[in-house]
Amino acid sequence: MLNGMNRQIILASRPSGEPKPENFRLVETAIPELNDGQVLLQTLFLSLDPYMRGRMSASKSYAQPVEIGGVMEGGAVSRVVLSRRPGFEVGDIVQGRTGWQSHAVSDGTATSAPLQRVDPTIAPISTALGVLGMPGMTAYTGLLNIGQPKAGETLVVAAASGPVGSLVAQIGRLKGCRVVGIAGGADKVRYLREELGVDVALDHKAPDFAAQLAAACPKGIDIYFENVGGHVWEAVFPLLNDFARVPVCGLIAHYNDEGALPGPDRLPMTMRAVLSRRLTLRGFIVSDFAAQAADFRRDVAAWLHAGKIKYKEDIVHGLEKAPEAFIGLLKGQNFGKLVVKVAD
């Protein structure tokens, strides 16, 4: 292993609109010698998440973009295969922001990639990238802090079969909300209804989706967990009740937007509704609630253990498949948390 090569997927060029395969390139580089204090990690599972689209663009969002030629960023679960760092033993399973590559050298403390131990006895280790990881904590903190669900309220969740939405929907149910889950396609809608137990499951691809949503929310919408934007927002917006809360978690429908969009300009009308209906629109990123990590892990592990929540993974095999899988993710082609199995 030490004498092997590191396979990396780098950002070859910045996408214009939708990312294409040629924006990525697979390269092989030598694995460097370890210095004292470092560990060599072998990637087992790589997480693919919508936020990575932002890192491919030159403009700074809440984080710096990936440089052209740089390794694509991402969280991964890895095995320690060589250690010159006290406290890390060969065979340990860890999670960190080590990127789209088969191996990574880490000192375990870098702020960009602090390593966290993964306990394989709690749940399959890939869940450290999903229901027990960043997406799960995004759902938990965004819903509880900003959504502030109360029993009897109507909660609408977009992308409800995905790793964030599915946990939002289930926590909403546990808090006593009427939950309307939205997904794209019959299989996902069936999963929402039969597996996650939402009150109403809707397909946003249906031609009469907006009418279906209105019928599913006879008392309006108190919380809309926004992670898509686009035409789902269009259907949700007129239904928002006075004092509705909108945690803005993601806007996957807009990540490929370029330049000015055609009118009409909906901003003034939206702001008037914010005023007259006293809406709260609040963006957040999981790291804003880092102080709640222990609460999150305790609660979600307990719910998992008690069988109160379920999760679904969409596993792709082979690092080389990551670009294609990521491009599909932005089109909603994944079904469940998308992870790449990089090694056994």
Added chain:
Amino acid sequence: MLNGMNRQIILASRPSGEPKPENFRLVETAIPELNDGQVLLQTLFLSLDPYMRGRMSASKSYAQPVEIGGVMEGGAVSRVVLSRRPGFEVGDIVQGRTGWQSHAVSDGTATSAPLQRVDPTIAPISTALGVLGMPGMTAYTGLLNIGQPKAGETLVVAAASGPVGSLVAQIGRLKGCRVVGIAGGADKVRYLREELGVDVALDHKAPDFAAQLAAACPKGIDIYFENVGGHVWEAVFPLLNDFARVPVCGLIAHYNDEGALPGPDRLPMTMRAVLSRRLTLRGFIVSDFAAQAADFRRDVAAWLHAGKIKYKEDIVHGLEKAPEAFIGLLKGQNFGKLVVKVAD
């Protein structure tokens, strides 16, 4: 007085865009006999406020519209001139939502017009419509609950010479914020600088206003108290810091908007900024914080008494002047809290 006539200003027709004088009509009606439990009020001061534009339109906002032929809604300070209600004596000064008219009959308890006693020893009674009334409480509750000012933060206040904005600016200073006040015209800007003591006062009519605002906010904007919209929002938006709070109190630039506005559509870009900069946009109405009325009156009366805050009134004489003054208010022609002196 009892045998006199009641002069009323009614909504003659709904405006299309800017209200015009012909949308209002002055009528005289007989003052009805009082029933047991009622008081007859003589209006002394009538408040004119931007929210009234919303009541002139047919569409429901947070309150029902005024009917065609109905008396224009509004708060007023009045004197009890006849009382068949225990606890109300002739000569008492009260405040209530009694509308654009010279007289009103009230039972003192209607939810739409509960009468509150005004203590003439605290401050001039007209302040019950301004700094010690609805506009003052709007400023106090919106800034403290939603803006959450912290010492050292930058607070930008639009319409800062108005009754809401001027108190927001002054409370912001008391809380240790760097306050940038915006108003229209040299006189108002001078007032902000010389009387209210804001850190920077800017004229939004200046051709390089956006550049001036950027220069005035070298560390960005942490709180923007929104009560205008339009080009002021345009200049503020790019300067909003991560975690900025935007209490949405009013949108006077848009109250006359009709139908779809020309593109580009700024909504998706705005929502992306809400996400990436974790902005909070939250609308509110003063009645949402009704439970804080006693806190408001205590604090603002104490600040007034200690000379820590100032207020300015723009007094128009005669009920018949109310329509013209209101039309001017929507164009920013008032300077300070606009009240109509209806009787001595």
